[in-house]
Amino acid sequence: xxxxxxxxxxxxxxxxxxxxxxxxxxxxxxxxxxxxxxxxxxxxxxxxxxxxxxxxxxxxxxxxxxxxxxxxxxxxxxxxxxxxxxxxxxxxxxxxxxxxxxxxxxxxxxxx
Amino acid sequence: xxxxxxxxxxxxxxxxxxxxxxxxxxxxxxxxxxxxxxxxxxxxxxxxxxxxxxxxxxxxxxxxxxxxxxxxxxxxxxxxxxxxxxxxxxxxxxxxxxxxxxxxxxxxxxxxxx
Numbered sequence: 482x483x484x485x486x487x488x489x490x491x492x493x494x495x496x497x498x499x500x501x502x503x504x505x506x507x508x509x510x511x512x513x514x515x516x517x518x519x520x521x522x523x524x525x526x527x528x529x530x531x532x533x534x535x536x537x538x539x540x541x542x543x544x545x546x547x548x549x550x551x552x553x554x555x556x557x558x559x560x561x562x563x564x565x566x567x568x569x570x571x572x573x574x575x576x577x578x579x580x581x582x583x584x585x586x587x588x589x590x591x592x593x
Numbered sequence: 594x595x596x597x598x599x600x601x602x603x604x605x606x607x608x609x610x611x612x613x614x615x616x617x618x619x620x621x622x623x624x625x626x627x628x629x630x631x632x633x634x635x636x637x638x639x640x641x642x643x644x645x646x647x648x649x650x651x652x653x654x655x656x657x658x659x660x661x662x663x664x665x666x667x668x669x670x671x672x673x674x675x676x677x678x679x680x681x682x683x684x685x686x687x688x689x690x691x692x693x694x695x696x697x698x699x700x701x702x703x704x705x706x707x
Contacts, residue, residue: 487635490633513694515695515696517698522701522703523700523701524597524683524698524699524700524701525636525683525685525696525698526698527695527697530695532694571635571636573696575694575696577689579624579641579643579689580638580641580651581626581638581685581687581696583628583635583636584635585633585634585635586635
């Protein structure tokens, strides 16, 4: 069965430090891959997406993600975290846009 | 600016009531979805629709039904609300194909059943 795994439930980083959030998918073939961010009480906003081509994709708010086929991973990174990045982050995968499979989310806390 | 609009941000309903959650999108998307979000469980798909009057069950359809009479509107119905349906409900839409195939989300409806 298709699934998306985010192994880290909570992560705390200091402001200005680098960030990496992990995501692994389980599919027969490479799906379309997405990262979303959710601020408290809000809906989900797309940060970036991977469909094909260059395996390093750039997104909004200074985020990037790298697709690694050999590891079935799509990890999200940011070189320098800002306090406003504190939120919950969701990785998602889809084969055909008719179903999106979401990970359980990673809550990011940012220490001043 | 593209939009998915959910009719209510917060709702409080009594056990046994029939509850309607409404969602409207203005992007002419074929696909629409209803998810339920609970802490530690991520987003779980309740139902999705790929065309008017077409629907498919997701992973947790029990206790829910849906209606899609017009392309832009997708309603989630709780036939008889129960306390275990207290949750955040998220509506989303997406095109059926193409390079811009991400899901767009509404702001969510936080439903409390008392």
